Amino acid sequence: MSWKTIDDMEMDGKVVLTRVDINVPVENGQVTDTTRIDRIVPTVKDILAKGGMPVLMAHFGRPKGQVVPDMSLKQVVPALEAALGQSVTFAESCIGGPAKTVVAAMKPGEVVLLENTRFHAGEEKNDHVFAASLAALGSIYCNDAFSAAHRAHASTEGIARLLPSCAGRLMQAELEALQAALGDPKRPLVAVVGGAKVSTKLELLGNLIEKVNTLIIGGGMANTFLAAKGIDVGKSLAEHDMAGTAKEILDKASGSGCTILLPSDVVIAREFKAGADSEVVAADSCPSDAMILDAGPATVVEIGEILQEASTLIWNGPLGAFEIAPFDAATVAAAMKAAELTDDGKLISVAGGGDTVAALNKAGVAERFTYVSTAGGAFLEWMEGKTLPGVAALEG
Structure with a gap:
């Protein structure tokens, strides 16, 4: 396998667009199972330790390219903050002005979560323009969402063609385990x-x-x-x-x-x-x-x-x-x-x-x-x- 890991990337002072899977169960606005959130913590912590500024991208539910308030990622912020042990800044969109403003204001040590990528039809269509809009926010792409890796979406595939890319810790663990099981x-x-x-x-x-x-x-x-x-x-x-x-x-x-x-x-x-x-x-x-x-x-x-x-x-x-x-x-x-x-x-x-x-x-x-x-x-x-x-x- 020729993919790179966090260890191979120079991240100091750079915005690292990090695709994660935090599509967790929510009832009455509360996350009921934090397993997926817990599993991304090592990746976020390691990016921070290397001086990188992690900007998290994720989908939530199936809004089919429409803005659906009940599928906003804003509701997972408290659980994400609890898992990371620090505050997380939320951007009301994953592209455009709201995202650019929040990312531009980031300081080392901070974490940003972008709104649901699937609020945009370009995500599931793997639209090049949408992928480029995501890529414009950062300098490095880190994919930590193996669970979404079988989808050729803008935030899982398209953006990786536009930025220097690496696997996050969870993705790395999945790939190494599967290589050991079926590859060799x-x-x-x-x-x-x-x-x-x-x-x-x-x-x-x-x-x-x-x-x-x-x-x-x-x-x-x-x-x-x-x-x-x-x-x-x-x-x-x-x-x-x-x-x-x-x-x-x-x-x-x-x-x-x-x-x-x-x-x-x-x-x-x-x-x-x-x-x-x-x-x-x-x-x-x-x-x-x-x-x-x-x-x-x-x-x-x-x-x-x-x-x-x-x-x-x-x-x-x-x-x-x-x-x-x-x-x-x-x-x-x-x-x-x-x-x-x-x-x-x-x-x-x-x-x-x-x-x-x-x-x-x-x-x-x-x-x-x-x-x-x-x-x-x-x-x-x-x-x-x-x-x-x-x-x-x-x-x-």
Whole structure:
């Protein structure tokens, strides 16, 4: 990778336009989850430490090029100030007079937040004139929003073509983690892919079977593969119309030397609710009136043995219906095993995706993985082998 970091840039006395993701949940004008804000603090602090003056750019919601007061970034200023431990000056627009006036008045040590970039139609269109208006405010561009890097927008891609550019600390951490997991991984390389539907992860599966040594498939996706092999999955969530595609994936995997692990035993129930009566049966013995809701204990043992021998793990998606006990057991057990191996220095573990983060948090092990990405769409597209415009622009 040829992108630069904050360490490579001379920032003293310069305005550093810093793209961040602070698209946080807000209720009644109050930020209810500061995770994304907390994650940008190292970047802002390091720019300040180098004498730079960080001007933060971000989107909030989907105003579609219109000024929507409820989507103003002004409401996140108190949470941002609390996280940074200092005051933040807010500019009522991200371009033009309001932005220029506030930025021109900046002094070393100060932080500015610009209004929602998506209040302008030029942002999502990656309009050159809009990108140039943003670029005119500063001397350096720093992208710390990996979660938005799969969008070719003016503040993520266009501006990087106009100013000396670098990756912020969060972007740097994401890229280094993903490079370690898929770019040049220590082998054996294992991937866990779960979730509801095969159809939403075709490109992901296609890319992974070319790269990983073992692919563990769980969740509703596993039911589709079992059904494709002629196994009755009862009333389980499954995409029966994807049987042909599932068979092709299995064939392609065997041809590329990738071992696919499907559940050998499963947890079934007649209804999906907390405390529902459940039992463990062989994967090929699901009654016609029951549904598969989790991988069984024998499968968990198999997964543990695979992880024990692995050097690198990529995880996207739960192994079962983890939202409700007892159907979270396989996901929690496998996550605990991965965390233990990571703690012992035997495994590089990288995970990402909304359900994945929620599942690892529920298991209480998210902090013990090598890296957990909160960048849902961008993380998935990277795993699919796609070029991310925001990253490519930094490399350019």
